[in-house]
Amino acid sequence: MKYLDFINKQICKTVLKPKKIVLFGQNITAGSHLGGLTKKLQVNDKSKIINSTNSENSLCGFGFGLMMNNVSSVFFMKQLDFLLLGIDHLVNTYNIIRSTKNDLKSSFTIMPIIVDNGYQGPQSSFNNFADICSIARIPGYAISTKFEAEKIISEKLISPGFRIIGISQRLFKNEINELRAIKRNKNLTLIQYAKGSNVTIVCFNFSFSIGYELLQKFHERKIKSSLFNITSLVPISWKTIIEDVKKTKNLIVIDDSKSQNVACDNLISQILINNNLINVQIIRRSIDDNWLKPNLDNLEINVSKIIKKLSN
Amino acid sequence: MAKNSKKIIEQVLQVRLSQMLINEEYKNGKFKIPIHLGFGHESISVAVSNIMKKNDELILSHRNASYNLARIKKLKPIIDEYLLKSSGLMNSKTGSMNLINPKLGIIYSSSILGNNFSVAVGVSMAQKISNKNNITIVLGGDGSIEEGSFYESLLMLKTLKLSSLIIIENNEWSMSTKINERRHSIDLKKFSNSLGIKYIKMKNNNPFEYIKTLTKLRIQCIKEKTPIVIEVFLSTLGEWKLMTTDFPNGKLINYHAGPTPSVDLEKCQIKIRENIDDPIYVIENEINGKIEDLVKPILKKLKSEIK
Helix, strand or coil, rough: CCCHHHHHHHHHHHHHCCEEEEECCCCCCCCCHHHHHCCCCCCCCCCCCECCCCHHHHHHHHHHHHCCCCCCCEECCCHHHEEEEEHHHHHHHHHHHHHHHCCCCCCCEEEEEEEECCCCCHHHCCCCCCHHHCCCCEEEEEEEHHHHHHHHHHHCCCCCEEEEEEEEEEHHCCCCECCCCCCCCCCCEEEEEEECCCCEEEECCHHHHHHHEEEEEEHEEECCEEEECCCCCCCCCCCHHHHHHHHHEEEEEEEEEEEECHHHHHHHHHHHHHHCCCCCCCCCCCCCCCCCCCCCCCCCHHHHHHHEEEEC | CHHHHHHHHHHHHHHHHHHHHHHHHHHCCCCCCCCCCCCCHHHHHHHHHHHHCCCEEEEECCHHHHHHHHHCCHHHHHHHHCCCCCCCCCCCCCCCCCCCCCCCCCEEEECCCCCHHHHHHHHHHHHHHHHCCCEEEEEEEHHHHHHHHHHHHHHHHHCCCCCEEEEEEEEEEEEEEEEHHCCCCCCHHHHHHHCEEEEEECCCCHHHHHHHHHHHHHHHHHHCCEEEEEEEEEECCEEEECCCCCCCCEEEECCCCCCCCCHHHCCCCCCCCCCCCCCHHHHHHHCCCCCHHHHHHHHHHHHHHHC
């Protein structure tokens, strides 16, 4: 089955479950139905499908308003760059809600299509899904495989809270990759598809098909590979990959995004540090449950501790 | 004076006096957080609080102090929140600009201009889909209507047929600049009407008239399943002089800022000046000048609350 058709099927199945849900977005019930993403959508009697106005900023606020008043919703969006218009809500509104409401019973999910086919000029330049998630530590999931489509849509699309689920336009007409996962973390942000002793391959953003191709080519040459896909950056523990690299001693990182700061840099720095290849101290904020409360906001340092850790 | 009238007058005075006590603490440097008070907003705040029914929802902006005070009718939980104490209204989670009170219907306050309009659209849609016969009330200032989200949200409210009151507080000031010094005027009536939305202008800050008008509009917007825009003219009663090289003799600013107003509460000096738009002046006219008799017990009660 094609990538897009499979995702559409999973969405249609999932949105039928809740008694009350609002599905909205521009042209989701008209024309191409966002290239087919939202075709044949159906909801229960008390729910609503809205072919909305072209108001991306306000549509983000709309979803948050529904969620805080106990109605779940999904905002389907034609292009990731449209979401730039809603950044105020992704940061400010989301922060206000999560700092004051611990008992959310409903969900708000934004599902943008990442326009990564390259032929839309400037609009194709913004293809780094992790960028938009990182801005406010938003849970995000980039779907590359059948396993991810099944698990992420069924477990995350309408579960309480807010998240963004991204899909790749470049993959729309491809057969969906049916490789089964052998390991996943709880949050579905780190998924392992193969285990080998010679090389560790880690894929970011929507580069999984390249990683899979390498896995197959290496296999032909008797090179045994571990293969990971990272669906999101925030927050993530690299422990599983670091342990794997310690065994294989070889790391291949693939990231197809175009931003200056890319998610794979975070993994690389952690691997260098954990293998004692360099002495690095990272001084940054420790984020706890109170990070959104009014506070002094100073980044505190312990100079003597820093000096002690310096290598001579 | 009728019992109910006295109650409304006391509420207006309580909101004014509470803000004055907060402001005195502000001037003493007691707060680490920024606080945006609403001197001059007392009548509209009390009116909104009084017309709200169970399950109506109120969405506020950063200038939410007078509304929070009008709803809760106490000072201590608010001042404790501003002091970031765990005994604060929101357990010190929000401070001032995002202060809410979900139990009393204040479910969202935004510190970003224009941000709260679209959240109100979602809140109102949830009321509709849940078959609640209630309204969403959203507050904004004359500055917030310059934001694109104001237009987007009005369009959505009208398109989705959502019962809501959009109250725009117009004090004609934007920080230390008069609105007409900064931008072209906005005819909010024409603007609203262009989207097929009814517009109502309210002025004079009489709480009784405001309650009467808002009660009718609440029923109308539920019956007709429509948003209604209300523009309230008020003054924030700052009255201080800005001294800059552009204004060597000082420029009169009538916009509340930290150090102002300068008052002596012991002398019951609760009017900032003889301003016919000041809700206190309006109340004085209603009760024939006996305001001190009403002020003293309220002030005593508030002071004992925060002692």
